[in-house]
Amino acid sequence: MAGELPTTEFDDIPEELLDELEALAHERTEGHVNMVQLLDEDGRFLNRSHFAERAASLSVDELRALYRDMAMIRRFDAEATALQRQGQLSLWVPVRGQEAAQIGSGRATLPQDYIFPTYREHGVALTRGVELGELLRQFRGVSNGGWDPKENNFHLYTLVLAAQVPHAVGYAMGLQRDASRAAAAGRELPEPAATIAYFGDGASSEGDVHESMVFAASFKAPVVFFCQNNQWAISVPTQVQSRIPLHNRAKGYGFPGLRVDGNDVLAVRAVTEWALERARSGKGPVLIEAYTYRQGAHTTADDPTKYRLTAEEESWLAKDPITRFEKFLRAEGHADEAFFAEVAAEAEALAAKSRRDVLAFEAPSLAAEMQNVYAERHPLVEEELAWHLEYEAGFADADAGADANADTDAAEGGR
Amino acid sequence: MPTMTLAKAINAGLRDALAADEMVMLMGEDIGSLGGVYRVTEGLKAEFGEDRVVDSPLAESGIVGTSIGLSLRGYRPVGEIQFDGFVFPGFNQITTQLAKLHARSRGQLTVPVTIRIPYGGGIGSVEHHSESPEALFAHTAGLRILTPSNPHDGYWMTRQAIECEDPVILFEPKRRYWLKGEVDLEDPGTSADPFRAHIVREGSDATVVAYGPLVPVALAAAEAAAEDGRSVEVVDLRSLSPIDFETVTASVRKTGRLVVAHEAPTFGGLGGEIAARVSERAFLSLEAPVIRVGGFHMPYPVSKVEGQYLPDIDRILEALDRAFAY
Numbered sequence: 001m002a003g004e005l006p007t008t009e010f011d012d013i014p015e016e017l018l019d020e021l022e023a024l025a026h027e028r029t030e031g032h033v034n035m036v037q038l039l040d041e042d043g044r045f046l047n048r049s050h051f052a053e054r055a056a057s058l059s060v061d062e063l064r065a066l067y068r069d070m071a072m073i074r075r076f077d078a079e080a081t082a083l084q085r086q087g088q089l090s091l092w093v094p095v096r097g098q099e100a101a102q103i104g105s106g107r108a109t110l111p112q113d114y115i116f117p118t119y120r121e122h123g124v125a126l127t128r129g130v131e132l133g134e135l136l137r138q139f140r141g142v143s144n145g146g147w148d149p150k151e152n153n154f155h156l157y158t159l160v161l162a163a164q165v166p167h168a169v170g171y172a173m174g175l176q177r178d179a180s181r182a183a184a185a186g187r188e189l190p191e192p193a194a195t196i197a198y199f200g201d202g203a204s205s206e207g208d209v210h211e212s213m214v215f216a217a218s219f220k221a222p223v224v225f226f227c228q229n230n231q232w233a234i235s236v237p238t239q240v241q242s243r244i245p246l247h248n249r250a251k252g253y254g255f256p257g258l259r260v261d262g263n264d265v266l267a268v269r270a271v272t273e274w275a276l277e278r279a280r281s282g283k284g285p286v287l288i289e290a291y292t293y294r295q296g297a298h299t300t301a302d303d304p305t306k307y308r309l310t311a312e313e314e315s316w317l318a319k320d321p322i323t324r325f326e327k328f329l330r331a332e333g334h335a336d337e338a339f340f341a342e343v344a345a346e347a348e349a350l351a352a353k354s355r356r357d358v359l360a361f362e363a364p365s366l367a368a369e370m371q372n373v374y375a376e377r378h379p380l381v382e383e384e385l386a387w388h389l390e391y392e393a394g395f396a397d398a399d400a401g402a403d404a405n406a407d408t409d410a411a412e413g414g415r
Numbered sequence: 416m417p418t419m420t421l422a423k424a425i426n427a428g429l430r431d432a433l434a435a436d437e438m439v440m441l442m443g444e445d446i447g448s449l450g451g452v453y454r455v456t457e458g459l460k461a462e463f464g465e466d467r468v469v470d471s472p473l474a475e476s477g478i479v480g481t482s483i484g485l486s487l488r489g490y491r492p493v494g495e496i497q498f499d500g501f502v503f504p505g506f507n508q509i510t511t512q513l514a515k516l517h518a519r520s521r522g523q524l525t526v527p528v529t530i531r532i533p534y535g536g537g538i539g540s541v542e543h544h545s546e547s548p549e550a551l552f553a554h555t556a557g558l559r560i561l562t563p564s565n566p567h568d569g570y571w572m573t574r575q576a577i578e579c580e581d582p583v584i585l586f587e588p589k590r591r592y593w594l595k596g597e598v599d600l601e602d603p604g605t606s607a608d609p610f611r612a613h614i615v616r617e618g619s620d621a622t623v624v625a626y627g628p629l630v631p632v633a634l635a636a637a638e639a640a641a642e643d644g645r646s647v648e649v650v651d652l653r654s655l656s657p658i659d660f661e662t663v664t665a666s667v668r669k670t671g672r673l674v675v676a677h678e679a680p681t682f683g684g685l686g687g688e689i690a691a692r693v694s695e696r697a698f699l700s701l702e703a704p705v706i707r708v709g710g711f712h713m714p715y716p717v718s719k720v721e722g723q724y725l726p727d728i729d730r731i732l733e734a735l736d737r738a739f740a741y
């Protein structure tokens with residue numbers, strides 16, 4: 001009988017996990033223990049990592065596509081920033097500097113994986129096939145979404161920090177259950193899938209992240225926690241959020257965590273691919289800390305000169321993800337001038353299209369917005385909607401009346 | 416008397432409170448070097464140091480919860496929540512702990528914590544940056560809630576909130592941060608009691624009760640109504656918990672009609688509470704039912720249509736018309 005009761009003692013950490021953690025701990029770059037880097041700042045390929053083989057197996061077309069994605073998103077980002085400056089968007093959240101972290105991780109996902117972004121994942125959106133113009137609806141103030149999350153398995157942006165992270169774990173638990181229900185019923189198993197939760201170094205301090213990691217570990221959920229450590233949470237540096245490298249936290253929850261050079265698209269792609277495969281194969285979560293830098297402002301409402309040093313900004317410019325990858329492609333003879341010119345032209349076209357899209361967005365009616373509050377009928381909403389429509393119609397009547405009697409006192413038209 | 420914006424007035428209130436009592440401290444996201452996203456805490460870290468003006472980790476439950484602990488140790492923490500829509504990770508600490516500790520300890524413990532929350536819409540912002548969640552807090556016993564509508568009150572309410580032995584939520588109307596006005600830094604005058612409502616315009620035919628961001632709108636509506644020969648009294652509620660029902664009821668006894676205007680949705684909102692109390696206290700003085708003007712039963716809408724959602728002068732005038740139709 002006693003033997004059937006669950007033990008209150010911890011089992012030893014599984015041998016397998018220990019081996020994995022041990023192997024990862026040997027990754028070393030620039031004084032960072034446990035940081036995976038495959039391209040140095042001059043774009044030279046470093047063949048010293050466990051992950052090098054994955055990167056080496058990419059075809060020239062795949063490599064070029066990584067560059068193209070990064071260049072496209074950088075140009076799009078610049079256009080959106082300009083649109084905000086011209087008053088066409090109420091706000092923009094620039095992604096400049098984080099292109100490798102986003103394109104590398106996004107390109108490691110499979111269509112059946114589900115992505116939970118924050119509000120800055122424009123690059124990931126591109127890799128998922130979301131029409132980039134659609135991202136601008138939210139910032140134009142015509143929508144709180146703008147795309148169909150199910151179409152590309154790319155969830156809506158979440159502005160409340162960390163709130164999406166438990167959703168990613170729950171979704172992953174759902175994937176897990178789908179598989180076990182199918183197995184129990186003798187049905188064909190669904191394609192293995194995983195989720196990715198994106199969040200920032202600042203958001204890692206929120207309780208939701210902690211609770212998510214507890215759930216993910218307890219249930220071995222197929223989720224990858226992808227923390228983009230861009231060094232700053234608005235004006236607050238990472239050191240205020242964590243006294244140890246963030247990826248080290250994973251060990252405390254009982255799953256692997258590692259740091260990747262977030263400005264190295266090859267390393268990010270390889271590490272994320274590994275973590276996703278591991279999750280899909282039932283081995284549980286991984287925490288990836290992509291070590292990167294937000295080159296611009298937090299949002300267009302922010303002024304980074306108030307809190308950070310130019311010297312720091314410049315030192316990170318030297319690590320720019322796109323320049324680095326361009327150097328690599330040129331040095332290896334994978335791309336020539338014509339290729340880069342072609343990508344630049346394509347990026348210009350994307351920017352022009354995004355601008356056209358924004359200017360063409362139509363504001364919804366308040367009435368339409370009211371009708372989406374509930375999935376089923378709701379008497380209070382119906383009552384308020386009816387009142388609102390009648391109230392607005394009163395203005396139309398008053399306007400019509402005023403036009404018809406232009407020389408009488410318009411105020412008599414009432415409201 | 417200096418003239419300053421509401422943001423500067425609150426900044427002055429915080430500065431003077433920090434200078435007056437070394438147990439006062441500020442904590443929040445980006446409140447240090449940046450001076451807060453609205454610059455309300457600008458210059459305070461430079462003046463008082465990073466131990467008194469603390470850039471906290473990004474965790475609202477942490478800000479509120481540790482403020483509670485600090486207050487148990489005699490400190491008077493002032494926590495800043497960056498925006499209305501981001502208070503909810505800290506809502507548990509505010510409603511289940513901060514509000515209840517005094518009662519749970521049968522008066523043995525006090526938790527003089529102030530929580531500052533910029534709230535309300537009208538600034539064309541994105542989701543979660545324009546909400547009016549005051550009723551969710553007002554429903555919780557143990558919290559006091561203040562909201563200034565002008566710089567003078569902004570200065571004094573900040574001082575009074577910090578001095579109060581009870582937890583106080585200070586809802587700051589963010590679209591009025593740039594509103595200028597005279598601030599008497601020496602003498603609170605009629606603002607000496609933060610929990611008393613102010614009659615900000617006298618009238619005899621109807622009363623409009625408003626607070627925070629809508630006070631200027633209510634005043635403009637009263638102005639417009641005067642052109643139609645209607646004398647409208649405007650009450651600035653100032654304190655949302657407790658509510659000064661004496662002043663409101665006395666006004667309604669005089670005018671016979673009441674319109675309550677707030678940005679928050681009317682369903683389950685403070686307007687309903689005011690309507691019910693006034694009906695209980697002054698039913699026979701009422702010439703018309705109390706009419707509420709407020710948000711609809713929906714999430715705060717996208718900015719391109721917030722103009723249709725937010726109570727404006729016309730919405731208040733329409734409500735007055737309805738009251739006068741009885």
Ligand SMILES: Cc1ncc(C[n+]2csc(CCOP(=O)(O)OP(=O)(O)O)c2C)c(N)n1
Nearest residue numbers: 159160161200201202203232233234497501
């Ligand atoms: C719960 C919550 N609190 C505060 C905010 C305001 N806010 C928006 S972004 C941000 C900084 C986030 O930093 P980080 O998580 O590092 O991500 P990054 O923006 O740098 O990508 C803050 C404080 C918010 N959106 N949600």
